[in-house]
Amino acid sequence: MQISMTDQPAGPPSRPTIQAVTGESPARARAAARALGSPLAEGRRPPGPLLMVGETDAWLEMDGTEVRVAFDSASMRHRRRGGQNELLGRAVGVKAERKPLIWDATGGLGRDAFVLADLGCHVTLIERIPVLAWLVNEAVNAASVSAYQQVREAAARMTVITGDSLQTGVPPDAVLYVDPMFPERKKAAAVKKDAVMLQRLAGTIDDVDQLWSWAWAQPVERIVVKRPLRAPVLGSQRPSHTLSGKSVRFDVFVRPRHVDPAVGTEV
C-alpha cells in the first residue's frame, strides 16, 4: 500500500472514536477504548473516523469508507496465488534456504508484513498510529486461528509493536523494510479512499528524511525501501539495485557488514 498526501491539508492526527457494533456485546469495544485511550461513543454516530468493534470483527470507518485488516481474506489469498509477493520476497532476499528476519519500520495495515511472514520470514512490525497497530494485532490474533494452516503459520511469525521506529534499534541480522508515506501531489479523486483515511489518522507528519537518516544509521546489511514507481529515491545514497513492478518499486541498499567504530570489529 502506498499512502499519498493529497492537496488537502491533512492537519493534526485524528483519534478515532470507538463504537460497538449494534446488537453485539460492547465488552471488546470497551477494552479497545481503554487500550487506545479513545472515547467510546454510545447511541448516535459521531462525525470523524470511527473504529467499529464487534465481538469477532473490527474495522475503521469514515465518510462511508471501511478499512479492514484480514489476513485470510480472499484478496490476500488471491495476491499469494497470483505470485504478486515474489518481487517483495526477492527484494528482501528470501530464498528457498534463507528466510531473513524482517524489521518492518512502517507497519501500516500489515499487508507487506503478512506477505513476508507468509514467505517464511519472522517479521517485527512497528506502527506508530495506535489504532492501526491495534487492528493489525487483532488481525494477527484472528489469523492465528484461521481455517488455513498456512495463514496460522504466518501469523505465528509476526510480532506487532505500537511505537515510533525512530526509537527502536534494529537487530544487525535483520533486513530493514521501509514503506513511507509519499508526499505526492495529485488530485484527491485519484488517491485511494483507504489511503485518505489513513492520512487523516496520521495527520501531517513530514519526517521521511528523519526516517531515512535513522534507517541508514542501523547496523544492518540490507535496507529495502518501497516507492511509487516514479518517485525519487529516498535519501542521497544510490540503491544497489531496484526491482520494479507495475506501480511500485523496491530500492535495495546492500552495505558491507557494519563495523562498530568503538571496537573496530564487525558486529
Ligand SMILES: C[S@@+](CC[C@H](N)C(=O)[O-])C[C@H]1O[C@@H](n2cnc3c(N)ncnc32)[C@H](O)[C@@H]1O
Ligand atoms: C505506506 S504505510 C505502510 C503500509 C504497509 N507497508 C502495509 O503493507 O500495510 C506507512 C505507515 O508507516 C507508519 N510510519 C511512518 N513513520 C513511522 C515511524 N517513524 N514509526 C512507526 N510507524 C511509522 C505510518 O503511520 C503509516 O501507517
